[in-house]
Amino acid sequence: MSDFPEFTVRVDQNPFLPDGGREMHAIVTVEARSSGGGTGAGRAPAAEIIIIDTSGSMSYRGKMAAAKRAARAAVNVLRDGVRFAVVAGANQPRMIYPQGERLAEANDTSRRSAAQAVGRLEAAGGTAIGSWLLLADRLFTGYEDAVKHAILLTDGKNQHEPAEELDAALRRCSGNFQCDARGVGTDWDVAEVRKITSALLGGFLDVPDPADLEADFLAMTQAAMSKEVADVSLRVWTPQQAELRFIKQMVPAVEDLTGRRVESGKQTGDYPLGAWGDENREYHVCVEVQPGDVGRQMRAAWVKLIAGDEVLASGNVLAEWTDDEARSTRINGRVAHHTGQSELADAIQEGLEARREGDEDTATARLGRAVVLAREVGNEQISGLLDRVVDVIDPVRGTVRLKREVSKADEMSLDTRSVRTVRTRHGDEARGG
Amino acid sequence: MNADQHTHIGLCRTCGEPVHEHDRFCEKCGRPDPTTGHRFPPPEITFPPHTPQPPNPAPPPPKAQITHPTPETPPSPVATPAPGANTVAGGSPLLGAGGPSGGRGAFGVGVCADCGGGAVGGDGYCEECGFRQPSGREHVEAELGGFAAAVSDLGLRRGRNEDAFALAALPAGACAVVCDGVATAPGSEEASRLAADAAAAVLAGRVSLGMDARDATREAAARAGEVVTRLAEDPESAPACTFVSAVVDGPDVTVGWIGDSRAYWLSAGGPYDSAPRLLTRDDSWAAEMVERGEMGAADAWADRRAHLLTAWLGADAGAVEPRLASFRPAAPGVVLLCSDGLWNHLPEAADLAAVALDGADGPGGAYGAGWPLDVARRLLRAALDAGGHDNVTVAVLPCPPPEPNREPGR
Secondary structure (H helix, E strand, C coil): CCCCCEEEEEEECCCEEECCCCEEEEEEEEEEECCCCCCCCCCCCEEEEEEEECCHHHHHHHHHHHHHHHHHHHHHCCCCCCEEEEEEECCCEEEEECCCCCCEECCHHHHHHHHHHHCCCCCCCCCCHHHHHHHHHHHHCCCCCCEEEEEEEECCCCCCCCHHHHHHHHHHHCCCCEEEEEEECCCCCHHHHHHHHHHCCCCEEEECCHHHHHHHHHHHHHHHHCCCEEEEEEEEECCCCCEEEEEEEEECECEECHHHCEEEECCEEEEEEEEECCCEEEEEEEEECCCCCCCCEEEEEEEEEEECCEEEEEEEEEEEEECCHHHHCCCCHHHHHHHHHHHHHHHHHHHHHHHHCCCHHHHHHHHHHHHHHHHHHCCHHHHHHHHCCEEEEECCCCEEEECCCCCHHHHHHHHHHCCECCCCCECCECCCC | CCCCCCCCCEECCCCCCEECCCCCECCCCCCECCCCCCCCCCCCCCCCCCCCCCCCCCCCCCCCCCCCCCCCCCCCCCCCCCCCCCEEECCHHHCCCCCCCCCCCCCCCCECCCCCCCEECCCCEECCCCEECCCCCCEEEEEECCCEEEEEECCCCCCCCCEEEEEEEECCEEEEEEEEECCCCCCHHHHHHHHHHHHHHHHHHHHHCCCCHHHHHHHHHHHHHHHHHHHCCCHHHCCEECEEEEEEECCEEEEEEECCCEEEEEECCCCHHHCCEECCCCCEHHHHHHHCCCCCHHHHHHCCCCCCECCCEECCCCCCCCEEEEECCCCCEEEEEECHHHHCCCCCHHHHHHHHCCCCCCCCCCCCCCHHHHHHHHHHHHHHHCCCCCCEEEEEEEECCCCHHHCCCC
16 A cells, blocks of 8 residues: 555646636646556455346346356456455345355455356346445455445346435445446436445446446456555645635546535545546536735645545645736636536436426427537537437537437436546647546 | 646746646747756757856855844945855845745745734745735845845736845945746745855855955855755756856956846946946857857847756756956946846846936936935836836946945945
8 A cells, every 4th residue: 555656636727816706716637647557456455346236127138148247257357366246136135256245355266266156146136226235335344445346237226125225325335435337228217326326436337238248347347456545535725714615526527526525624625536546537626715905826725635644646726816807817728628518417417307307498408508518528429429319400509409209228328428528638639548 | 827836737947937738848938848957949959068167176165154134233334344244135134924034935934914823834825814925025125335236026927036136245345146046946936045145145255355256256156056956856846046146346347147147237338348238148048049150139039949048057057157257347337237027128238227327316426325226226117117027136236336434325
């Protein structure tokens, strides 16, 4: 745990505010460069739990067979020494490998045994995701300093336990481990899976074609194996009498972190970010400050990336009041871009919600706005998905007509991917990832 | 965007402009690889070694102490000052919150003037209300009776003043040093202040002991270079500054420089070497091009590389020798030292002289002790009126100096 990756924090903003201006926006980019030469061989101890939905519906359309292949692929890329388990989820969770409530240590033998055990998965029963997560939480107990990660595959709604039980489970598990989820087929609930992964600092995607699961699980597990530091937080200092209006993760996906604040000292709050590997993420910070006289400068926020007591990197959000309108009215390009992406996600989710409720006027207006925003921020994937839900009449003004026939998979895909953002660009060079 | 911050990968080491990740040249001054330690133009252009001179043995560390006079005991030149005594370090007597700083930051540990409760961090920001506190260097004035005066000002567009000056009395005159921090990187404002203080102390000490002014200038520049070099924590972020000094010792004037801070002779006119003129030759890309006959002055100065420094003080500068010029003016006038914040707006000596000598009294006449400071203020005002986008620092030394036994205005 001593060899952290090299973290850098960069702040993009226009620091100039007009006379009396209060609201300061900035994009904080956190980048970690592995010190291990980019091999992806993480140094932090890791624990991985693979949870496969084995409810009855998994037996249709080859989903179960695909899930088995995916689980085997994930097990096969666990590096030696990683603690792991495979869990089957139905009305109750069941240990598939190892036997008994514990984690096994990955090596050639255990990987082979786990792969064989996966072959015995059978689809029968219901869906009670809260109980599955609670088992994972028990299994992870005792591995406090490890990068703890779960993969959750589901194909249905959480029908076999009360919603309160799922909420209680999320409260219990939150902060203990991270969970990425995949929804296969079209019978699962996007909002529900979004809630689960959001609480557990993970991401989720729709996998309409079961055949794609294997590659997806492989990538997820490899990403988990590449994490090098387990629990990173963003510590944000703000001036007295200032208010942190919001802090949102913007890359790789939109995630509002504002409500996750843990007070960590006078004028500082911590926002847990989970584990980090060789990757970068971007955050949109908005602070409301007391205005200063023209010519004055202020530190509007001081962001520090911390792991334990160690400060890994830091950056300043500054404010300077000016009477030069040319300066104060300039909008930083990256702030504008992320503001657009955030609004895009909202417009899609609200538009689809209205559409489901039969409110066609709202749906048309919001999805029309989404068409405009998707073009503006250059999110071609979202533009393509919107084209399957609406007929675009005027892409500049956002005039659209709702399609009569929309496949369930397309609607879910648009909903799921509404929070997936494209990276901002510096100069003319697109950033990778 | 003059706020120092982390919105960019760094700031141009020449002009302080924020530099974006993929910028290969500074947007403002055109410096290549603006955030790295190379201040030289692109590799296709090579310069001859800077002012080749026989290497001097490193000077012994001066024993002189820089003293900061308190406001109750204003500095006054004495006939035979002790080495280094009576050095007026620019800014220190007037430093704001925290007073003269003895540490690395320009900001002492003080209490915030805005909220009254917060401690002010080393970067000048209050730890409670967040407001940045004045460093005390936004506007600094100092004077040595009628012997010398100086002003340094933030200018109209910069967030901090990285220029510094120091004045010191001599047995028969005064000396002054102006340094311009070339980087907005942490440490450069400290670099210019420490360099100016150290150089003035060495100059005053050596000249008072009878050392030739040219040798004293070399030692002063070497000492300033050591001080700045020591500030570097790593070569990639080495603080750096320019250097220009003047010694007015009786009827004789000696100036020395490294970088593009300038010395001028300003007078009402007279025979050739009494007329207003530039005494220094910038260590800059444009000046080198013109000196080597490769470009005309107009073309060279229009080039975006014009202001690139070819010599400076700092850990990444290597050993540098100041260039020197000495003369004995035939008619009264003033020696002007200035940072580029002045001469960018008023490059011509005649124009500077017109501003400087625009008063009823003048050098050689029965001017009052406050006259040099008036001159310095007029020059600063001219720079600010012309746009004043950079820090402006001006030091003025009348020559011949007032008679020590009838100190003017006192």
